[in-house]
Amino acid sequence: MAAQHVLAIDQGTTSTRAIVFDATGRPVASAQKELPQIFPKPGWVEHDPEEIWSATVEVCRGALAKAKLDARALVGIGITNQRETTVVWDRATGKPIHNAIVWQDRRTADRCAALKKDGYEKLFTDRTGLLLDPYFSGTKIAWILDHVAGARAAAEKGALAAGTIECFLLWRLTGGKVHASDATNASRSLLLDIRKGTWDSELMKLLGVPGSLLPKVVDCSGELGVADAGILGAPVPILGMAGDQQAATVGQACIKPGMVKATYGTGCFALLNTGSMAVHSRHRLLTTIAYQIDGRRTYALEGSIFIAGAAVQWLRDGLRMIEKSSDVERVAAQARDGHGVYMVPAFVGLGAPHWDPEARAAILGLTRDSGPGEIAAATLDSVCYQTRDLLEAMRGDGAQIDELRVDGGMVVNDPLMQRLADTAGTPVERPQVTETTALGAAFLAGLKAGLWPSLDSLSKTWVLDRAFLPAEDAASRDRRYAGWKDAVRRVRSS
Numbered sequence: 001m002a003a004q005h006v007l008a009i010d011q012g013t014t015s016t017r018a019i020v021f022d023a024t025g026r027p028v029a030s031a032q033k034e035l036p037q038i039f040p041k042p043g044w045v046e047h048d049p050e051e052i053w054s055a056t057v058e059v060c061r062g063a064l065a066k067a068k069l070d071a072r073a074l075v076g077i078g079i080t081n082q083r084e085t086t087v088v089w090d091r092a093t094g095k096p097i098h099n100a101i102v103w104q105d106r107r108t109a110d111r112c113a114a115l116k117k118d119g120y121e122k123l124f125t126d127r128t129g130l131l132l133d134p135y136f137s138g139t140k141i142a143w144i145l146d147h148v149a150g151a152r153a154a155a156e157k158g159a160l161a162a163g164t165i166e167c168f169l170l171w172r173l174t175g176g177k178v179h180a181s182d183a184t185n186a187s188r189s190l191l192l193d194i195r196k197g198t199w200d201s202e203l204m205k206l207l208g209v210p211g212s213l214l215p216k217v218v219d220c221s222g223e224l225g226v227a228d229a230g231i232l233g234a235p236v237p238i239l240g241m242a243g244d245q246q247a248a249t250v251g252q253a254c255i256k257p258g259m260v261k262a263t264y265g266t267g268c269f270a271l272l273n274t275g276s277m278a279v280h281s282r283h284r285l286l287t288t289i290a291y292q293i294d295g296r297r298t299y300a301l302e303g304s305i306f307i308a309g310a311a312v313q314w315l316r317d318g319l320r321m322i323e324k325s326s327d328v329e330r331v332a333a334q335a336r337d338g339h340g341v342y343m344v345p346a347f348v349g350l351g352a353p354h355w356d357p358e359a360r361a362a363i364l365g366l367t368r369d370s371g372p373g374e375i376a377a378a379t380l381d382s383v384c385y386q387t388r389d390l391l392e393a394m395r396g397d398g399a400q401i402d403e404l405r406v407d408g409g410m411v412v413n414d415p416l417m418q419r420l421a422d423t424a425g426t427p428v429e430r431p432q433v434t435e436t437t438a439l440g441a442a443f444l445a446g447l448k449a450g451l452w453p454s455l456d457s458l459s460k461t462w463v464l465d466r467a468f469l470p471a472e473d474a475a476s477r478d479r480r481y482a483g484w485k486d487a488v489r490r491v492r493s494s
Contacts, residue, residue, distance in 0.1 A: 031062030078240030078441030129287030138190035240444030251436030303390030334373030358493035
């Protein structure tokens, strides 16, 4: 029987999972393993790359076992990953020289501030579509070179390799034969000219990143490498790669200009497809590559929220207010109507449209009768308010948004999705398959394998589960939102 399945690797911030999809885009089986966070200092976030690698192998084997398939049943592998999280490793041994620095990490804020002060932000924005912020991977690479003994000298000699997580996994899966990054992940580095699709030597020099470190930039769908037979029991071609938010855009079939999706996981990321135009935002959104196929780039405007589901994790692990994340809605339902409590989850600064790495989290509007219900409700509301911030910025840049497609772990919460529709004043559409990040990676691999004939054909696989329509009157919605904007102003560093 011909191979008819795709294995998607979804390496995220808090877990690593693998999902087997069939030729209709239906998930057949999955396996998942939680990924511990490492916090060496306030504002610093790291992962152990070896832990990521071992978990990846474990969940891939586990998903195949649950599906009762062997590797010969796979047409290919698709990889999607937490973007910007950065690894530097020794080319000879494949061993990382430092923990991975996670996208949330703020240790390079001073470096970004110095570049801004010297007047370089416009240059970076014009070429990369990004703002000078420690979120992106380029300054993380430079930090590792400057803080690991002998690293910069080794890099100058060509002894080291750098990349984001998909690049590191591709290297490991192919036994060190392939050092490549897809265009979406490369576009998140502050080093790639997104209109040319190539590394920019001037930006590399400004950040102090030698070209010898950097991977080849490749399409999101193509013959990217072959996983060694010893990993899954047979050699399997790796045919798709994209950063998690771009993969979710494909998985949500947002393949026409004007379509927008928001993914709710650790953070929240909204992408608006702008087609072949790399649109410059007037409202501090990012211009990024949505996907690159056959050398042709499709672009997007992106709004990045650093903390969404992670705020619920903080209620669970930090305050111990809830036992498990799914308890949050039950507690939030106890909140008083019109409680006036706002939670601004700036634990690692604020992302779009504020871009304030020095802002810090706060709960405002507390009174003596405030309790767990109000704090839980304010935490969920913060996700909705931050989404409205992004949609308002997109509209300010000329977008007409008729609906918002949503996915990720938080969207199973029906009351939250209704609150999102009410707060944003926009219909919210949830698909039947909410694991669209992994599905997008599977689609990109399946496109190359011929399971799906074209990107347009993916639209037929998208099936609505439920639409949430705004029910709150505009005056009430705007009054709540004005309180949010005031709360954000209070936590801003300037």
